[in-house]
Amino acid sequence: MSDEKKSTAVDLKNLKAGGFIKERGKDLFTVRLRVPGGRLPVGRLKKIAEVAEKYGQGMVHLSVRQSVELININFRDFDAVVAELGEGPQKVASCGARVRVPTACGGCEYNPNGLVDTQKSALEVDEKLFGTPTGHHKFKVGFAGCPFDCPKSATNDVGFQGAIWPVLSVEECIGCGLCDKSCTEDAITMGEDGKPRFIPENCLYCGDCLKVCPTEAWRAEKKGYTVRIGGKWGRRPLVGTLFAEFLPEEQVVDFIAAVLEWYKEKAEGQGRIRLGDVIRAEGADALLARLRERFPGFVVDATIPPQAIATQIGKDR
Amino acid sequence: MTTVDLRGVTCPTNFVKAKLALEMVDTGEVIEFLLDDGEPVKNVPRSLKGEGHKLLGLKETDGYYVLTLEKGEE
Incomplete structure (x- = not known):
């Protein structure tokens, strides 16, 4: 082997964590970047632009899960791309059977409908759980700040939707x-x-009554996340179903970790299977009971398995 | 008291017009807005509250609403 060939060897550690996706063209890959909640400082964006111009062909792709993807990257440039992005500092995301980068809407910081801090939740989950191998299949988490649910939380393996429970203080009501x-x-x-x-x-926990009340007579008695589990899209879509209500923001990471633990255990020996299909096989009560032990005040009394969406193509199963 | 008729003005123009009207009055002064039923009455009071003004009352009159508001700090 010539010296030239040796010098083009790629650090396989970079590849192992995922985030490098084969493209059609010879030697070309997409590099998926880690942008939890789809928000990033413009300094990082400038670094991404610089790297895209230098190593890509001056284009990026915005993924449907809020990531920036560098396209047309030659695999020989992986190490240089990772190193230069690192100066940003911008990290590479993941693919494969791992916990993915969480998505989130703008949340309560500047969106008038937002009830909870979805951006903070996304950053926490990204920090604590991103890249965790599931042993089975991908694992997606998404945060919506209110029941409008722009991020479509129920299409995630664990989806969170901001919620408040209103209570009226009659004396202050005009x-x-x-x-x-x-x-x-x-x-x-x-x-x-x-x-x-x-x-x-009839209440969906949207909090519109609090927001519109001129005298603050309506107040939030409870605030947190509505949690739906077992959703996915793709060839055989499932809509996640209700497992917990008003889960406090500070318990989100532990809650996901508990779901992951159950998933890893129950999917053992079943190969590449998503959480929703495991729940359908095991029964929703099995997961509900497990979660109730850890989060007794928030897990619902009863639920239904993730619901299949009729795609009208292929054979039902 | 100043009355600003925002009937027939759609969102979010009605809110922007309300803001402009509020620029013409002093903090603590009371001002009235006439709002259409539907989206305007749902959105405009909430947005004005969010800008720090004090909502004093809302009354329905002949199919429209009268919002009474005290101007908050600049």
């Missing part, structure tokens, strides 16, 4: 009726005394 007006779910109606009545079974 009876303007704005909450009744704003509530799209018929969870508030005006009583004969001119004060609003709450109809809990």
Whole structure:
């Protein structure tokens, strides 16, 4: 082997963690970058642009999971790309059977609908769980700040949706009726005394009543995440189903870790299988019972398995 | 009291017009806005509250709403 060939050897440690995806062209790869919650400082963005111009062909692709992907990267440049991005500092993401980079909306910082700090949750999960091998298949986590759910949380293996439980302090209410007006779910109606009545079974936990209330008579009695588990998209989509309500933001990482633990254990010997399909095989109660031990105040009493979406193509199974 | 008629003005133009009207009055002064039913009455009070103004009341009159508000700190 000539010296020239030796010098082009690639550090395989970079490849092992994933994030390098084979393209059609000879020697060309996509390099997926780690951008939790889809937010990044422009300094890092400039570094990414610099690397894309130098090693790619001056283009990047914005992935559907909020990542920036460098395209048309020659595998011989991997080490240089990783090193130069590192000056950003920008890290490479993952692929394969691992916990992926979490997605998130803008959350409560600047979005008027946001109820919880989804960006903070995404960063925490990225820091603590990103890249964890599942042993089976990919594992996706997403955070939506409110029930509008722009990030489509229920299509994730574990999906979080911001939620608040409203309570009225009658003394502060001026009876303007704005909450009744704003509530799209018929969870508030005006009583004969001119004060609003709450109809809990209709509430979706969106918090519109709090946001519109001129006197802050509506307050959040509980705040946290609605958690749906077992979602996925692709060839055989499943919508994740309800496992917990008002899970406090600070328990998110532990909750995901508990789900992961159950997944690894129950999928043993089944090869490449997603969490949703494991739940359908084992029954939702098995996971519900496990989670209830650890998160008793937040896990729901009963649920249903992740629901299959009729794609109308292929054979049902 | 200043009354600003925002009926027939759609979101978010009605909110921007309300903001401009508020620039013309002093902090602590009370001002009235006339708002259409539907999206305007759901969005405008909430947005003005978010800008630090104090909502004093909301009354329905002949199919539209009268929002009374005290201007907050600049």
